[in-house]
Structures are given as structure tokens and as C-alpha cells.
Amino acid sequence: MAIQGRLEFDVCILGAGMVGAALACVLANNGMRVALIEPYLPHPFNAQESPDLRVSALNKHSIDLLSSVHALDEIKSMRYRKYDALMVWEDEAAKTQFSAKDVDEPQLGIFAENRVIQLALLKSISGHFAESVTIFNSSASSIDVQQGLVQLASGEHIQAHFIAGADGAQSQVRSVAGIGQVGWDYSQHANLVLVKMKNAIEDMTWQQFTPSGPVALLPMHDDYASLVWYDSAERSSAISNMDNAQLKEAIVKKFPSTLGDFEVCSQAGFGLRRMHTTRYYKHKAVLVGDAAHTINPLAGQGVNLGFKDVTALAQSLQAHSIGELEHAFAAYEKARRGQNLLMMSTMDALYATFSNNNTVLKTVRNFALGAAEKAGPLKNKALKYAMGL
Numbered sequence: 269m270a271i272q273g274r275l276e277f278d279v280c281i282l283g284a285g286m287v288g289a290a291l292a293c294v295l296a297n298n299g300m301r302v303a304l305i306e307p308y309l310p311h312p313f314n315a316q317e318s319p320d321l322r323v324s325a326l327n328k329h330s331i332d333l334l335s336s337v338h339a340l341d342e343i344k345s346m347r348y349r350k351y352d353a354l355m356v357w358e359d360e361a362a363k364t365q366f367s368a369k370d371v372d373e374p375q376l377g378i379f380a381e382n383r384v385i386q387l388a389l390l391k392s393i394s395g396h397f398a399e400s401v402t403i404f405n406s407s408a409s410s411i412d413v414q415q416g417l418v419q420l421a422s423g424e425h426i427q428a429h430f431i432a433g434a435d436g437a438q439s440q441v442r443s444v445a446g447i448g449q450v451g452w453d454y455s456q457h458a459n460l461v462l463v464k465m466k467n468a469i470e471d472m473t474w475q476q477f478t479p480s481g482p483v484a485l486l487p488m489h490d491d492y493a494s495l496v497w498y499d500s501a502e503r504s505s506a507i508s509n510m511d512n513a514q515l516k517e518a519i520v521k522k523f524p525s526t527l528g529d530f531e532v533c534s535q536a537g538f539g540l541r542r543m544h545t546t547r548y549y550k551h552k553a554v555l556v557g558d559a560a561h562t563i564n565p566l567a568g569q570g571v572n573l574g575f576k577d578v579t580a581l582a583q584s585l586q587a588h589s590i591g592e593l594e595h596a597f598a599a600y601e602k603a604r605r606g607q608n609l610l611m612m613s614t615m616d617a618l619y620a621t622f623s624n625n626n627t628v629l630k631t632v633r634n635f636a637l638g639a640a641e642k643a644g645p646l647k648n649k650a651l652k653y654a655m656g657l
Contacts, residue, residue: 275402277303278590280418280428282408282441284309286324286382287557287574288434289389293337294582296393296400303426304393305418307407310383313346321460321536322382323486323494325351325473330575331378334388338396342388347489348380353472379473379486379494382571411444413553429590430552432581437543439559445550451543454564456481457504459537461495461515466529469493476524483523493530495519496565501539508537540564542612548605549597556581561608564615573608580604 284306292304334340352375357363368376393401406422418426433441475484481498512532543562557574580603588596
């Protein structure tokens with residue numbers, strides 16, 4: 269509705285990635301009028317195209333959230349891979365396996381390409397929430413977090429009760445709001461390698477720790493897989509410059525023999541950074557997902573934390589009227605900030621413990637992995653937490 273040249277909404281969300289699009293769906297489902305701003309919308313799905321390198325491991329909470337806004341069926345209509353087991357080890361003699369059957373669940377989660385998840389949410393918006401969500405394919409030229417005003421490069425002026433920053437690690441909303449952050453770049457980098465396996469692979473993901481960083485396999489549809497290789501910045505750069513034949517040879521030397529034969533399809537390397545904002549809101553602006561926190565992707569919890577932000581923010585807004593934004597935002601921050609910090613610190617501690625060649629630590633951690641395999645209820649409790657149960 270236009271008033272004095274402005275379009276009025278309950279919320280203006282900047283960023284229509286996985287978290288921003290999910291937030292738009294959930295808030296629309298709760299009866300809000302949503303403006304969703306995104307300058308770089310993804311191109312349509314094409315089943316003939318090779319899979320994207322960026323893949324997310326969705327836990328049960330995330331799956332349930334996507335199902336509640338009609339996006340899960342859209343993902344399944346494109347492509348995904350379920351997994352029902354996770355194996356972690358350093359030495360072959362001290363493996364720990366987590367299984368869905370141990371917690372009476374049909375699966376631990378699913379792997380899906382980030383773009384597929386985003387496309388599924390955007391299709392849900394256009395199909396189920398079209399009357400409540402308006403997508404603006406534009407960037408924001410100015411943002412006023414005190415008044416809830418956003419001017420778009422395309423010319424529109426949006427007035428909203430509040431602005432949600434779901435615009436990633438380089439968040440424009442966070443910058444304009446003047447919300448501080450603390451963090452650092454990790455010395456390690458990560459390389460993602462898309463491979464096509466020569467033989468069928470199980471519905472299992474695994475991760476082996478090495479002194480220079482972990483290596484992992486994430487199963488994908490049609491026996492594609494995403495390999496993750498952590499290493500020094502120098503080594504990561506060298507990996508990025510290898511041709512496919514050289515890269516396959518390097519992978520065979522680095523990865524465990526359980527990997528099997530494969531064909532290299534594509535690869536990319538990137539740096540890793542930890543970041544956490546000093547607060548999650550200011551004035552009429554609130555941050556979700558990577559705009560508020562980025563985490564070491566060691567256990568694939570990044571998007572799951574973002575989806576938990578979405579749930580918590582929606583619940584806080586339901587518990588307070590639109591005129592009580594300060595209370596709603598404070599409740600949201602209380603619910604999520606500590607939990608996100610705990611997960612970030614846990615991943616850092618895990619990485620620091622395993623990514624070295626200290627003999628004493630190696631003995632202790634392999635003993636711990638062996639003990640974890642026999643831990644019974646404690647092991648299952650940790651698994652349920654990771655699944656979002």
C-alpha cells in the first residue's frame with residue numbers, strides 16, 4: 269500500500285538467501301506483510317546442470333522448518349541426499365559412528381545444494397505466500413534503521429515497522445546500524461571438490477582428522493559427493509591451482525582409502541572466518557544468520573544456526589506486539605546469542621584439539637573417540653543436540 273510515495277510493510281528483509289527467504293516465509297505464515305530485497309536472484313533450476321559446490325547439511329530442526337513453509341517438497345522435487353550415519357575418526361582403531369537408528373529417527377538429515385534450498389524457498393514464496401511477500405530484485409541505496417526506511421536503487425521507498433538483516437557476513441544492515449563485531453580469520457582454509465563417484469556410496473557422511481586439518485565426504489544425489497579438505501592457506505592455494513588430474517592424485521594421497529574411485533568435476537577454495545556481533549539488534553534493525561555470526565564450517569552447522577535464528581525471532585515477535593519491538597528483539601537475542609556462541613566455541617575447541625600432531629594430545633583424543641563410541645546415552649544426547657532435537 270502506497271502512502272506519500274512509500275510502500276508500507278511490517279518488515280523489510282534484506283537478503284533472500286536461505287535464511288532471509290526462510291524468514292520471509294515464516295513471518296508471512298504468521299500474518300506479516302514482508303518486503304524481501306535481493307539484488308542477485310538465482311537462475312532457475314536445471315536438472316542437467318552439474319551440482320553446485322556449496323552444500324548444506326540440514327538437521328531435523330531445519331528440515332521441519334522447511335516443511336512448515338512448503339519448501340521441503342520443492343527441494344525433493346529437485347535434488348537432495350539423505351544420510352543416516354556419521355563417522356568420525358583420526359586413527360582407524362578409534363572410530364566413532366553416530367546412527368539415526370540410535371535415536372529412533374529415520375535419518376540424521378539431508379544434504380542439499382545451497383542454491384536448491386534457496387530456490388525452493390523462493391518458489392514457496394511465489395506459490396504459497398505471494399499475497400504477503402513482495403520480492404524486490406534490487407539493492408538498497410540507503411537504510412534508516414531508526415525510522416525503518418529503506419530506499420532501493422530501483423527507486424522504491426519502503427517503510428517498515430522493522431528491518432531484518434539477513435544479508436550475510438558483509439551485512440549492509442549491520443554496518444548502517446553501527447553494530448560492532450568481534451572475530452578473526454582462521455589460519456586454515458577450506459577447499460571444496462565436487463566429485464562423481466565410480467561406485468554407489470552409502471547414506472553416510474564421514475570426517476577424518478589429520479594434523480593439517482580434517483577431510484570429509486558429504487554424499488550427494490546420483491553418487492556425486494562434495495569433498496572438504498582443510499589445510500594451510502599456502503597448501504589451499506596450491507590445491508586451487510591444480511588441474512583435475514593433479515587434484516585427483518593429491519586427494520588419493522590425502523584422503524582415506526575408504527573414499528574409493530572418483531572423477532573430479534570442479535573445485536573452489538576459500539578462507540575461513542569467525543565473527544560474532546556484539547549485539548543482535550539496534551533501533552529498528554535486527555540481524556539473523558551470517559549477518560550476526562559466522563562459524564567454522566567444521567560440522568556444517570552454519571545454516572542450521574541461521575534457521576534456528578529464524579524460529580526464535582518469529583516466536584519472539586509472536587509473543588510481543590509489533591509495538592514492543594525492543595522486548596521482542598531482546599527476547600530473540602537472549603534465546604540465540606548464547607547458543608550461537610556455544611556452538612562457535614565448541615567447533616573452535618574441537619578443531620584446536622585435533623588439528624595438530626602433539627603426541628600426548630593424539631593419545632588422549634583417540635582414547636576419547638574410542639570412549640565416545642561406547643558412551644551410549646551421552647553419545648545419543650550429543651547426537652540429538654546436533655540434529656536440533
